[in-house]
Amino acid sequence: MILQIVGYKNAGKTTLMSHTIALLKKQQLTVATLKHHGHETEDITLQDDQVDHMKHFQAGADQSIVQGQAYQQTVTRTRKQTLTEIIDKSVTIDFDVLLIEGFKHADYAKVIVYQNEAELAQLKQCTHVVYAINLEDEGALAQYDAWMMQQIKGMK
Numbered sequence: 001m002i003l004q005i006v007g008y009k010n011a012g013k014t015t016l017m018s019h020t021i022a023l024l025k026k027q028q029l030t031v032a033t034l035k036h037h038g039h040e041t042e043d044i045t046l047q048d049d050q051v052d053h054m055k056h057f058q059a060g061a062d063q064s065i066v067q068g069q070a071y072q073q074t075v076t077r078t079r080k081q082t083l084t085e086i087i088d089k090s091v092t093i094d095f096d097v098l099l100i101e102g103f104k105h106a107d108y109a110k111v112i113v114y115q116n117e118a119e120l121a122q123l124k125q126c127t128h129v130v131y132a133i134n135l136e137d138e139g140a141l142a143q144y145d146a147w148m149m150q151q152i153k154g155m156k
Contacts, residue, residue, distance in 0.1 A: 007113035036102030
């Protein structure tokens with residue numbers, strides 16, 4: 001399953017992503033995440049360049065990978081890609097669920113996170129909206145959890 005969580009700044013997207021990851025992991029599912037850096041005029045901040053693999057990258061490597069005991073980290077120079085290209089080229093594990101924060105204009109199922117009716121109206125114009133949540137509403141997370149459990153029913 002691929003599911004996007006979209007909304008405007010400070011609506012609670014990252015909060016809902018973290019909540020959803022924990023819910024899915026309790027169900028023993030393999031979860032991958034992908035986030036759109038929504039700040040169009042800035043690039044992402046990379047890890048400190050004092051670690052060896054980042055020294056390689058700063059020296060001009062197009063990709064640098066570091067492997068530890070339980071984690072692997074990769075940094076890659078690439079042109080800006082579409083969400084589908086990122087999924088195809090960069091998601092390297094077999095997942096049960098891929099959660100995506102952002103990429104409002106992509107064509108996957110979307111949960112919209114909103115703070116007010118104006119945001120809800122705007123976000124409902126996105127394609128493939130399957131659920132809408134305002135985290136300030138009483139009982140919103142419990143209702144979302146029940147909905148999410150229905151979505152993953154039978155995946156295990």
